[in-house]
Amino acid sequence: GAGVSQTPSNKVTEKGKYVELRCDPISGHTALYWYRQSLGQGPEFLIYFQGTGAADDSGLPNDRFFAVRPEGSVSTLKIQRTERGDSAVYLCASSARGGVGEKLFFGSGTQLSVL
Amino acid sequence: AQSVTQLGSHVSVSEGALVLLRCNYSSSVPPYLFWYVQYPNQGLQLLLKYTTGATLVKGINGFEAEFKKSETSFHLTKPSAHMSDAAEYFCAVSGSTSNTGKLIFGQGTTLQVKP
Numbered sequence: 001g002a003g004v005s006q007t008p009s010n011k012v013t014e015k016g017k018y019v020e021l022r023c024d025p026i027s028g029h030t031a032l033y034w035y036r037q038s039l040g041q042g043p044e045f046l047i048y049f050q051g052t053g054a055a056d057d058s059g060l061p062n063d064r065f066f067a068v069r070p071e072g073s074v075s076t077l078k079i080q081r082t083e084r085g086d087s088a089v090y091l092c093a094s095s096a097r098g099g100v101g102e103k104l105f106f107g108s109g110t111q112l113s114v115l
Numbered sequence: 116a117q118s119v120t121q122l123g124s125h126v127s128v129s130e131g132a133l134v135l136l137r138c139n140y141s142s143s144v145p146p147y148l149f150w151y152v153q154y155p156n157q158g159l160q161l162l163l164k165y166t167t168g169a170t171l172v173k174g175i176n177g178f179e180a181e182f183k184k185s186e187t188s189f190h191l192t193k194p195s196a197h198m199s200d201a202a203e204y205f206c207a208v209s210g211s212t213s214n215t216g217k218l219i220f221g222q223g224t225t226l227q228v229k230p
Contacts (some may be wrong), residue, residue, distance in 0.1 A: 005205030031216060033179060040124070042205050043159070086211065091159070095216050100209055101147040101166040101215040106158035 002026075004107035008091050012113045013082055021110045023078040023092030029105075032075050034067055035091040043091055049075060050098050055098070063066030082114045117142045117208045119221035127227040134178075134193040136224045138206030141187065148189040149207040150180055151219065159205065165189065176200070201228045 005024040013019050025032050030051050035043035045059040049069045057067075064082075070077040080087055089111050093104040122137040133138040140146055147166050151159040163174025180191045190207060203225050207218040 033217065035220075040222070040223045042119075042121075042207075045217055045219065045220075048215055048217050050215075056215060093159075098216050100216055101164065103161050103164070104159075104218065105217060106151075106160070107157065108158045 006107035023075045025094030028096035031095040033093040036087045121221035136191040140208045147210045151205045153203045
């Protein structure tokens with residue numbers, strides 16, 4: 001596609017529910033990143049995929065958070081047993097090869113609100 | 116470990132005045148440094164980046180930044196502010212030993228431009 005697409009743009013859920021957030025990267029980009037941005041803060045790294053594999057998941061806050069990229073393109077971030085503290089904007093980015101110094105292309109994000 | 120500190124969460128300038136947004140970094144390896152801009156309801160966009168070579172880097176929309184190793188700084192400047200420059204600006208660093216494009220962001224600076 002022309003850019004990184006994230007769906008939904010907004011998600012409202014209740015505490016304890018399960019949510020899935022989708023990211024469709026730029027076609028051909030092998031690297032995909034998930035970030036979380038809380039109000040008034042910079043994006044915080046969650047996980048990095050190179051192809052289908054999670055090469056770095058050091059930013060996932062706990063085992064309620066999980067992400068997949070089964071075919072090396074679209075990725076889904078999954079959050080179980082959501083908590084109010086999970087409310088944030090979840091950003092996805094992709095880059096051509098994942099090399100250091102590469103430009104990241106960001107989507108517009110999914111605003112998650114946990115009531 | 117790497118980190119970024121942006122001095123001043125809010126900066127206000129008059130249209131036509133100099134823009135100066137401050138960024139200091141900490142890195143145990145040679146850093147790659149970036150400035151991204153986030154307009155309301157849009158994804159982050161790359162303004163400019165420093166990888167190696169010339170320490171004065173020019174970016175889009177008239178912005179530039181200078182890498183100063185001795186001061187561990189990468190301040191963003193623009194000689195004359197336009198109303199359209201009002202946005203949130205993020206400084207970021209990469210260059211981890213994992214050799215990926217993973218970015219560590221600062222907390223952001225909101226730029227207000229007054230007519």
